[in-house]
Amino acid sequence: MSGGLPRRIVKETQRLLAEPVPGIKATPHEENARYFDVFVDGPKESPFEKGCFKLELFLPEEYPMSPPKVRFNTKIYHPNIDKLGRICLDILKDKWSPALQIRTVLLSIQALLSAPNPDDPLANDVAELWKTNEAKAIETARQWTHMYAVNKS
Amino acid sequence: MRTEIIFSADQAHKSSTRLLLFFRIHIYIREQHKTYTCTTYNIRTMLSYQFMGKQKKQQCNSLGNNSVKIRRVDKAFEPYRQAFIHGDIQQQSYIINEFVSSLVAAEYAKLTEERGYCMEKCLPIEEIFTCNLCRELLHVPVTLVCGHTFCLECLGNYEREGRTMCPGCGQESNLHYTSNIVVRELSRICFPEKTSIRNCIVEANNLLRERKMEEFMELTKNLLTKYPENVDLLHLRANGYQCLKSYSDALNVLDFACTLAPFCTKVLYARGELLASIDEPEEAMVMFLRASALKPNDLTYRGRLTSCLEKPLRNICNSSELCSPSSSYNADHEATTKRVLKGLPVKSEPNFDESTTTAQNMSRRRPACINEDGQVGHRNVAVTMNSNEHAFTTDSTDHRGDPTCRTDATEKTVDTLMDQDRSCYKKEETKNISQCQRVSCIQRNIIVPPKSNIPSELECKLCFNLLYEPVTTSCGHSFCRACLERCLDHRFHCPCCRTNLQSYLEHFIMKNVGTCKVLESLCLLKFKDEYQTRRLAYEKELLDFSRCESNKDEIPIFVCTLAVPDIACPLHIFEPRYKLMIRRCIESGSRQFGMCAPDPEQTFATVGTMLHINDVNFLPDGRSVVHTVGSRRFQVLERGLQDGYNTAKVAWLQDECDESDYTKLNCEVYNMMIQWFEKLPSEQKICIVKAVGRLPDALQGTNENGPSWLWWLLVAMPLNHEAKQIILSMTSITERLNSAKRFLAILLSRL
Numbered sequence: 001m002s003g004g005l006p007r008r009i010v011k012e013t014q015r016l017l018a019e020p021v022p023g024i025k026a027t028p029h030e031e032n033a034r035y036f037d038v039f040v041d042g043p044k045e046s047p048f049e050k051g052c053f054k055l056e057l058f059l060p061e062e063y064p065m066s067p068p069k070v071r072f073n074t075k076i077y078h079p080n081i082d083k084l085g086r087i088c089l090d091i092l093k094d095k096w097s098p099a100l101q102i103r104t105v106l107l108s109i110q111a112l113l114s115a116p117n118p119d120d121p122l123a124n125d126v127a128e129l130w131k132t133n134e135a136k137a138i139e140t141a142r143q144w145t146h147m148y149a150v151n152k153s
Numbered sequence: 154m155r156t157e158i159i160f161s162a163d164q165a166h167k168s169s170t171r172l173l174l175f176f177r178i179h180i181y182i183r184e185q186h187k188t189y190t191c192t193t194y195n196i197r198t199m200l201s202y203q204f205m206g207k208q209k210k211q212q213c214n215s216l217g218n219n220s221v222k223i224r225r226v227d228k229a230f231e232p233y234r235q236a237f238i239h240g241d242i243q244q245q246s247y248i249i250n251e252f253v254s255s256l257v258a259a260e261y262a263k264l265t266e267e268r269g270y271c272m273e274k275c276l277p278i279e280e281i282f283t284c285n286l287c288r289e290l291l292h293v294p295v296t297l298v299c300g301h302t303f304c305l306e307c308l309g310n311y312e313r314e315g316r317t318m319c320p321g322c323g324q325e326s327n328l329h330y331t332s333n334i335v336v337r338e339l340s341r342i343c344f345p346e347k348t349s350i351r352n353c354i355v356e357a358n359n360l361l362r363e364r365k366m367e368e369f370m371e372l373t374k375n376l377l378t379k380y381p382e383n384v385d386l387l388h389l390r391a392n393g394y395q396c397l398k399s400y401s402d403a404l405n406v407l408d409f410a411c412t413l414a415p416f417c418t419k420v421l422y423a424r425g426e427l428l429a430s431i432d433e434p435e436e437a438m439v440m441f442l443r444a445s446a447l448k449p450n451d452l453t454y455r456g457r458l459t460s461c462l463e464k465p466l467r468n469i470c471n472s473s474e475l476c477s478p479s480s481s482y483n484a485d486h487e488a489t490t491k492r493v494l495k496g497l498p499v500k501s502e503p504n505f506d507e508s509t510t511t512a513q514n515m516s517r518r519r520p521a522c523i524n525e526d527g528q529v530g531h532r533n534v535a536v537t538m539n540s541n542e543h544a545f546t547t548d549s550t551d552h553r554g555d556p557t558c559r560t561d562a563t564e565k566t567v568d569t570l571m572d573q574d575r576s577c578y579k580k581e582e583t584k585n586i587s588q589c590q591r592v593s594c595i596q597r598n599i600i601v602p603p604k605s606n607i608p609s610e611l612e613c614k615l616c617f618n619l620l621y622e623p624v625t626t627s628c629g630h631s632f633c634r635a636c637l638e639r640c641l642d643h644r645f646h647c648p649c650c651r652t653n654l655q656s657y658l659e660h661f662i663m664k665n666v667g668t669c670k671v672l673e674s675l676c677l678l679k680f681k682d683e684y685q686t687r688r689l690a691y692e693k694e695l696l697d698f699s700r701c702e703s704n705k706d707e708i709p710i711f712v713c714t715l716a717v718p719d720i721a722c723p724l725h726i727f728e729p730r731y732k733l734m735i736r737r738c739i740e741s742g743s744r745q746f747g748m749c750a751p752d753p754e755q756t757f758a759t760v761g762t763m764l765h766i767n768d769v770n771f772l773p774d775g776r777s778v779v780h781t782v783g784s785r786r787f788q789v790l791e792r793g794l795q796d797g798y799n800t801a802k803v804a805w806l807q808d809e810c811d812e813s814d815y816t817k818l819n820c821e822v823y824n825m826m827i828q829w830f831e832k833l834p835s836e837q838k839i840c841i842v843k844a845v846g847r848l849p850d851a852l853q854g855t856n857e858n859g860p861s862w863l864w865w866l867l868v869a870m871p872l873n874h875e876a877k878q879i880i881l882s883m884t885s886i887t888e889r890l891n892s893a894k895r896f897l898a899i900l901l902s903r904l
Contacts, residue, residue: 007616007617008616008617012617064615065796065797066797099615099648
């Protein structure tokens with residue numbers, strides 16, 4: 001009864017690899033299939049455009065009953081993502097539903113990049129600037145994207 | 154007298170050929186079953202017509218050729234008639250019932266004999282998607298808590314009659330339901346045309362109900378140009394004509410429908426009702442008879458037949474002169490009757506002449522056949538003729554295969570669909586994955602998800618497998634029972650739409666929730682092997698769960714407190730993972746799990762006790778109070794995790810055989826304990842008894858765990874967990890007694 005990867009995780013991984021979401025790449029670690037390296041492209045017409053953000057995603061033992069754990073590895077200037085890369089997203093917390101999948105979670109994160117929500121902040125200083133001087137905040141986000149998320153090579 | 158009766162028989166049933174034939178067969182059957190004499194006898198005694206009865210009986214027995222058989226028809230009708238005239242109301246109803254039964258039986262036999270079958274045959278897959286209230290393709294399917302599915306509208310009508318339980322099983326349910334999404338989608342995929350027609354019919358029906366006749370006629374006309382041979386549409390249009398009081402049109406349409414589906418009781422019945430309403434009771438009766446024979450259990454059909462039969466019987470009784478409302482056709486009928494009586498057209502193979510006359514009859518009787526619809530009208534007439542020929546003649550081989558053909562055709566379509574499925578699947582396999590994705594997207598309506606022939610609709614949204622024991626929530630989403638149960642352990646909301654399912658959960662806890670029969674049948678029909686695999690996997694999971702004998706078996710561990718052998722340990726279960734664990738304990742029948750105290754370094758302590766579940770009380774919100782009692786002790790060898798709760802491979806702990814006599818020590822420590830307990834303040838005593846239970850008897854205990862009172866003492870004594878843990882792991886009674894003695898001495902000194 002114990003051990004082995006649940007069929008759901010196997011199938012999700014297969015489908016993610018076979019039918020990837022545009023702008024999102026998720027590959028499981030070879031030694032731990034519950035651990036994924038994720039690359040999310042910054043959405044067009046957002047300050048994160050042209051950036052490629054690295055995230056890590058982990059499926060806990062109780063997945064899909066409990067949500068996956070996701071964190072940004074690339075530094076990002078965003079009111080809902082803090083210095084440690086933690087993400088403030090309802091579906092990753094109390095709004096999680098077992099019918100959601102890795103795919104939908106990553107899509108939601110991509111959408112979060114398109115539509116920052118400074119009213120529900122995680123990084124207070126960023127949210128403050130976003131509310132008081134949005135233009136400057138967006139400019140900073142663009143700079144950060146260029147500094148940390150654009151592959152210069 | 155005889156001609157009169159024959160004439161009355163004819164009068165009662167214009168299509169005398171047919172009816173006389175029924176009578177003939179009826180008598181034939183009766184004779185075969187040796188009941189004829191009996192019936193005659195009954196009627197005879199009832200009426201005291203002894204002489205007459207005898208005469209009949211003799212006649213019946215002696216004559217056997219065709220013409221005589223035909224002559225018996227009036228002989229059969231005669232006793233019934235006589236009985237009817239002379240009987241009181243009770244007898245009359247008995248007689249008419251008898252008469253109806255024999256007529257239906259004869260018609261049933263005739264249908265079975267001639268067509269090879271007589272019930273409306275349904276493909277298994279169609280049957281699955283049929284509402285048991287309206288016998289139509291499910292429209293807005295709603296699945297009740299018990300798992301039965303009906304059309305939303307049918308259920309609404311049913312409820313309007315004041316009934317709140319399930320029409321299928323009688324289970325009460327008070328939930329508000331929405332359409333079963335999976336069933337709706339699957340029916341759309343499996344029967345695309347039928348579903349769209351069904352939707353249109355419902356729409357048209359609503360128009361009809363609201364008396365928006367213009368719109369209704371427009372809609373049905375358009376639909377009929379698209380699907381000219383759809384019986385349901387024709388039926389509906391006939392209803393519309395009836396509402397507009399244009400009966401001839403209605404009859405035309407229904408005649409055509411009857412040709413298309415000579416075994417469709419609904420159409421036959423509708424035609425019968427129509428004929429009855431336009432004062433053609435004789436033909437109406439034939440329709441009702443046919444419908445009753447096709448569905449012998451339907452009381453509506455039988456009731457209509459009875460009332461139809463009653464009228465002519467009474468009429469004959471009451472009138473000495475026979476009134477002939479349609480006297481203009483008497484010539485025709487007389488001719489037919491005579492021929493029948495001569496025994497010529499027994500098999501009534503309609504020759505050209507006859508059909509022409511029938512056709513003429515019809516056009517004469519219903520001049521509106523050629524109406525503003527022009528061509529359609531003509532066609533209908535033509536088909537009507539045909540229909541009368543082959544639907545009702547007794548032995549016309551030409552049309553024998555007709556309904557079967559239709560069934561075959563439908564069968565083929567569905568099979569082709571499923572074949573397409575398979576071939577698609579095969580084709581796809583050979584292509585590379587991304588290509589097959591695209592193909593599957595394009596051919597979504599042929600239900601092929603990538604790399605699997607299980608349609609995505611039948612896949613559980615939680616475990617990504619074929620639905621196993623599918624249950625449907627009140628919001629219309631379907632999941633495997635076990636998957637949904639696990640979700641509800643965590644939160645009350647539907648995983649798909651977040652609808653609050655608290656009242657549904659109560660049904661779940663009461664074990665009222667049944668598997669969705671439609672989905673289960675479909676899985677079993679189309680994916681039997683996969684379903685079987687799922688069942689085996691599920692059963693194996695439970696079996697593995699319940700096995701805890703060898704040290705290779707992993708036992709579930711509840712990490713909460715220190716439990717000891719023989720002592721009760723009541724638990725309040727509220728954590729999702731333990732809800733799951735307790736459910737598995739009950740479902741697998743093992744009814745036991747390991748209890749270990751938490752350990753900050755290793756999650757849980759190395760030594761624990763198995764707890765046996767005596768009783769579980771579920772609370773409406775899914776929490777439960779579990780009454781358990783300790784049994785074996787174990788030492789943890791290896792720790793694991795399963796679906797959120799801990800597991801362990803263990804070695805069982807047993808007391809070593811103690812050679813030395815510990816009776817004296819046992820007595821001594823027991824007395825010390827009594828002394829300590831007695832000295833406690835009474836509130837504390839009550840508290841201890843409440844929490845640990847009453848002090849076990851001094852002699853109670855087992856070989857492997859020693860005396861029970863010592864375990865009671867271990868829980869009751871104010872000791873730290875580490876010390877208790879050490880005593881729990883001791884496998885020598887003497888050692889345990891000595892430790893207890895030491896602690897008791899300290900406690901006693903403090904009191």
